[in-house]
Amino acid sequence: MAKESEEKQLREQQIESYGRLMAGLSHDLKNHLGIIRESGGLIEDMVEIHGKSIDSALTESLQKMTATIEKRVKVAAEMLHHLSSFAHRADSPESSVLLGDILREEAAFLHRFARMKQVELHIETEEEVALVTSPTLLHHLIYRIFLFALEQLQTGERLTIAVEKGASRGQITFSARKAALEGEFPLEEYRHALVAVKGTAMVKNGKVILEF
Amino acid sequence: MKILIVDDEIEFASTLCQRLKLRKYEVTEAYSGAEGVAAITTFSPDTILLDLKMPDMDGLELLGIIRRQLPQTKVIMLTGHGCREAGEQALTMGASAYLMKPVDFKVLLTTLEETKR
Numbered sequence: 001m002a003k004e005s006e007e008k009q010l011r012e013q014q015i016e017s018y019g020r021l022m023a024g025l026s027h028d029l030k031n032h033l034g035i036i037r038e039s040g041g042l043i044e045d046m047v048e049i050h051g052k053s054i055d056s057a058l059t060e061s062l063q064k065m066t067a068t069i070e071k072r073v074k075v076a077a078e079m080l081h082h083l084s085s086f087a088h089r090a091d092s093p094e095s096s097v098l099l100g101d102i103l104r105e106e107a108a109f110l111h112r113f114a115r116m117k118q119v120e121l122h123i124e125t126e127e128e129v130a131l132v133t134s135p136t137l138l139h140h141l142i143y144r145i146f147l148f149a150l151e152q153l154q155t156g157e158r159l160t161i162a163v164e165k166g167a168s169r170g171q172i173t174f175s176a177r178k179a180a181l182e183g184e185f186p187l188e189e190y191r192h193a194l195v196a197v198k199g200t201a202m203v204k205n206g207k208v209i210l211e212f
Numbered sequence: 213m214k215i216l217i218v219d220d221e222i223e224f225a226s227t228l229c230q231r232l233k234l235r236k237y238e239v240t241e242a243y244s245g246a247e248g249v250a251a252i253t254t255f256s257p258d259t260i261l262l263d264l265k266m267p268d269m270d271g272l273e274l275l276g277i278i279r280r281q282l283p284q285t286k287v288i289m290l291t292g293h294g295c296r297e298a299g300e301q302a303l304t305m306g307a308s309a310y311l312m313k314p315v316d317f318k319v320l321l322t323t324l325e326e327t328k329r
Contacts (some may be wrong), residue, residue, distance in 0.1 A: 030292035030313045034313045035221065035223045036314075037314040037315070037317075038231065038315075042227050045231055045234050049234070073314055077314050081312070
């Protein structure tokens with residue numbers, strides 16, 4: 001029992017450290033993005049002020065470039081916003097969360113994995129479900145179940161991850177448009193995480209359900 | 213309107229300063245908390261754009277000093293910090309608004325105009 005408690009403490013310390021490092025990194029990246037955005041904006045201002053006295057093709061080209069900078073900064077800022085929220089989830093081992101918030105911030109990173117496999121990822125977070133849980137281990141489980149589901153899907157499929165009220169306190173379901181998700185999710189491997197999030201995972205009716 | 217930018221990211225503060233000057237604001241910069249403290253008395257700004265995290269002084273600490281020395285001055289916090297609580301705390305300490313970095317310049321201009329009212 002003492003060993004288990006020691007391991008739990010070690011895991012919590014590791015998670016907290018990763019969270020702090022990630023939060024610091026995302027803070028620095030936001031500062032870099034801020035400079036890129038303002039520099040792009042300043043070029044835009046200059047073009048607007050001096051546009052008439054410079055070549056129109058150059059003006060057009062600069063405007064296109066500054067528009068691209070702004071567009072990409074917006075996308076990157078949105079991702080960093082999710083990364084920051086994600087990182088700050090490690091501030092405490094247990095807290096009150098909305099399942100939709102957790103899923104939305106994680107989805108920002110899952111889209112890339114789905115895209116690599118040419119699977120469309122659809123996220124539904126309309127249902128508001130509040131829980132007191134371990135947010136970082138919940139992120140961990142969502143990621144693992146997502147990989148478990150993704151492995152079973154063919155190119156062109158659509159994977160939906162949805163927050164639902166369900167029969168108990170709430171649930172997150174993973175379902176595909178065509179294929180029925182099957183197989184056994186390795187519960188034993190994630191026993192600690194499932195205990196920490198106060199949930200259970202099951203494969204039922206072609207869906208994977210993380211129930212709380 | 214006189215605006216003081218307090219941010220340890222020199223390139224950010226100076227670029228923002230140039231953009232605001234192009235829009236006819238009177239702007240000056242401070243690159244640390246200590247420089248910020250000095251500038252609030254020498255420059256007497258109407259509004260301060262204040263970074264939340266600086267190496268020598270926490271933005272909230274400087275906000276407290278500003279509130280005591282220049283209670284009429286409006287403060288807009290700029291934060292790259294992911295935790296919204298810090299921004300909310302700044303509001304309870306008397307900041308007029310907080311904006312997340314990288315700041316949307318149009319939103320900043322709107323917020324600056326709102327602080328005039």
